[in-house]
Amino acid sequence: MCGIIGKNMGMTSIFLDNGENVPCTIIYSPPCYVVQVKTIENDGYFSIQLGVDEKKIVKTTKSLVGHFKKAGISPKRKLLEFRSESTPLFKAGSIIKVDLFKEGELVDVKGISKGKGFQGVVKRHNFSGVGESSHGQHNRLRAPGSIGAGSDPSRVFKGKKMAGRMGYKSVTIKNIKILKLDIHQYFIILKGSVPGNKNSYLMIKKKKWNSKF
Known part of the structure; x- marks a missing residue:
């Protein structure tokens, strides 16, 4: 598997030949x-x-x-x-230049996701909180609740979903379609979103097989 290094330039939307408006990401990939x-x-x-x-x-x-x-x-x-x-x-x-690919081809894109910092269980793991704000629960709306039994096993198991650092991980999105390709200005327009912030580096991997579209 081969590929190129690209830089995330941000998102926009374009109209396809059938009139459909699709979100896309612009990737700048110099030689x-x-x-x-x-x-x-x-x-x-x-x-x-x-x-x-x-x-x-x-x-x-x-x-x-x-x-x-x-x-x-x-x-x-x-x-x-x-x-x-x-x-x-x-x-x-x-x-290696962007002419390694062609329009309509499917590629895998790997990058580092956006860092969210230290987050609680509601945002990090989609917890719903302990309960409503009635009956004296004024500060339990976003609390994790019980994290394990006291007597047995008298400890918290590893891997328990709790608050902690969120994001800034290696993420790979597979089968992203190349909508447009500019081999002269080194731009690739991919359908949908990709991991990472603006100006972050990405690995655009060529698949073993090409898209049938």
């Missing part, structure tokens, strides 16, 4: 450079490492400068790895 090709002999698995967006040498560690120099390219700001089940067809230093 991605192959920084490293991993093989089973050297690394234990097949993959390619892609880099995108220029980065100043003075802001790059010496080890990474040597890593990029080995591939014959300048330092990149973002590095992401795409695994493969067979020997990759690309070599270090080659360029």
